[in-house]
Amino acid sequence: MVFLWLIIINMKKEITGLKLSNEEINRITKDSIQEALVYLLSKKDIDDISVTEIVNKAGVSRTAYYRNYQSKEDILKDFSMNVFNLIFSQLDREDFAKDPKNWYRFIFTQIKNNARIVKLVVKARLYTAEEFLPKSDLTMLSINEQYQIFAMESALVNLIQKWVEEDFVLSVEEMTELCFKLFPGVGLFMNHN
16 A cells, blocks of 8 residues: 555656655655554454554555554554644634633534544543643643643543443534533633643
8 A cells, every 4th residue: 555655656756856755755654554553443452453464454564664653552642643633723723712612512523523533542542631632731820720620621531532432422512511511611721722
């Protein structure tokens, strides 16, 4: 799979007189490894997947695998961070201070839209609240406010985990209402991202 992509990209570059950079090759290799693991995770548990299966599915060498990753968990963490960064990078584009419920609605909509990937991450339990939610700058807050935010983040991650494990039994709107009632102080959190 990677080999074919390299040929196609290299052909495009040769046409324009450019060469494929090491950075591009590494990105394609990592993407192929991640896609292979995600595919294999849809078939079986992470503990039942071998490095050989991953490299065969990805079409890369074991050397390329170990040049980029130390373990299967590293692959999934890298992949999940890319997904979560993509989801949460969009938070800056919205004005949630006007209607804090929209913050929850946005988060739950993004999680449901990326259900396949989020389910794999939750199933493998390779995340923490810090990885799952956007980073907060808490330096300007009091110790009590910092603890409130920490408690809210931890509780929210556990609610998200339960929601995902139960295959989204509640709608996005129901989750929004539930969390807004439980954590009306989301404005404090939003103002310090």
